[in-house]
Amino acid sequence: MGRFRRRMYEEYAHEFSTDESYNIAYRKVKRIKGFYSHLKVYLMVNAIIIISGLNRGFVGNHFEVRGFNNWEIYSTAFYWGIALAIHAFSVFGRDLFFSDDWEQKKIQKYMEKEAQNKNKWE
Secondary structure (H helix, E strand, O other), X not given: OOHHHHHHHHHOHHHOOOHHXXXXXXXXXXXXXXXXXXXXXXXXXXXXXXXXXXXXXXEOOEEOHHHOOOHHHHHHHHHHHHHHHHHHHHHHHHHHOOOOOHHHHHXXXXXXXXXXXXXXXX
């Protein structure tokens, strides 16, 4: 167990029923962190590829539009984007957009917001 992980476990040991629940949560957080790292690298690398590809569109003193229509510039982003979507689905599962209790959370949120607005003027 790493130093940070051990310290976190010692602080919150009373909240966890077993070490296994902590390990499951820790693995889930690591997978989410890995996905966001993957997303960050995807955005940086593809921005560099697209910008450098569009710079090739300058010929002499004028800009040729062929840089925008060149499939080779965008193919990396497209195929890597498919892999990134698969990674997102593997990390978040079907809860990527709407979890099972999403509807209940939204209803509760709007009810609390309405109650705050009602109490605000009383």
